[in-house]
Amino acid sequence: MTILITGGTGLIGSELTRVLQANGHTVHWLSTRKSNLPQSSTLKGFYWNPAEGKIDTACFEGVTTIVHLAGASIAKRWTAAYKQELLESRVLSANLLFSALKKYPEHQVRHYISASGVAIYPDSPTETYTESSTAIDRGFLGTLVSRWEESAHQFEALGLLVAKVRTGVVYAKKGGALEPIVKPIKWGLGSDFGSGKQRQSWIHLTDIVRLYTWIIEYAHTGVFNGVAPDAVTQHEQTRCIAKVLGKPVFLPAVPRFVMRMVLGEMHELLFNDKAIQPERALQMGFAFDFPDLQSAMEDLLK
Ligand SMILES: NC(=O)c1ccc[n+]([C@@H]2O[C@H](COP(=O)([O-])OP(=O)(O)OC[C@H]3O[C@@H](n4cnc5c(N)ncnc54)[C@H](OP(=O)(O)O)[C@@H]3O)[C@@H](O)[C@H]2O)c1
Secondary structure, eight states, rough: OOOEEETTTTTHHHHHHHHHHTTOOOOEEEEEETTTBBBBBSSSEEEEEGGGGGEOGGGGGGGGEEEEOOOOOSSSSOOOOHHHHHHHHHHHHHHHHHHHHTTTTTTOEOOOOOOOOGGGSSSOOOOOEEEOOOOOOOSSHHHHHHHHHHHHGGGGGGEEEEEEEOEEEEOOOOSSHHHHHHHHHHHOOOOTTTTOOOEEOOOEHHHHHHHHHHHHHHTEEEEESSSSOOOHHHHHHEEEEEEEHHHOOOOOOOOOOHHHHHHHGGGHHHHHOOOOEEEEEEHHTTTSSSSSSHHHHHHHHO
């Protein structure tokens, strides 16, 4: 198969590219960086600039599946201008793919897979959400993710199969959210944020990439929660990482207002309480390599 990945240079995209190539597929990238357009027999880069409506439609040649991962990072201060960029980098880019495909009738694309986020589910200290939950968070991130998913729906009008991967925080050896979480714990400065009871839904990089590969190769459709079946409280997570690293945790909890002062509105990411289950993938026979936090941390930190 030839698979077009937007944002293929990122944390998930680069590992997904490696695995797809290893499985015998050819990968095309759409990248906003002209300096990063590889040209090998199994990996070809094409330029696009969604903000300016520019796209090299040669990227669609031979492609049967599109994986839309592109999006500005949420781990930067959410100013009004940056909030707009967070939205547009995901939605305008999807719209550009849609209009470019419409103008390219000879394309062979059958399957559109969009990244999405667990931020779509409302905060709740009691609920555990599955793909059949219909509640939507009405805050900034929930609204952003729901517009991102709407931008994926439009591809159904072109007769494509559509899948959405509501991803939890991805933990990897290098890059992503784990490094800044681990650093203070390594220095013996680990602590709870607020009550520490807020539950977090995470996934090992290997498993999110295996999930995408499985969806691509079996042409699965609909919503999939891209999370391990082991949501943990922030308190449990800090202790688990500290135990794997052999470090003590003795500092008092950091109050919410302090993190709000440090991070602004983005501090929400540390205090959101979202327990999510990957019910569909489990029911359909997907097996996680790292189903629990302990095994994931032992793999990533040792
Ligand atoms: N990692 C996580 O914990 C996590 C959790 C939930 C959801 N997700 C979602 O999954 C997707 C992939 O995640 P990731 O961690 O691999 O992301 P990442 O490492 O930040 O990479 C995203 C890629 O998007 C492209 N990009 C960045 N800013 C852009 C902009 N303004 N316009 C167009 N493209 C832009 C970049 O590719 P080029 O420079 O090549 O253009 C970048 O490599 C993202 O949409 C992310 O929101 C990730």
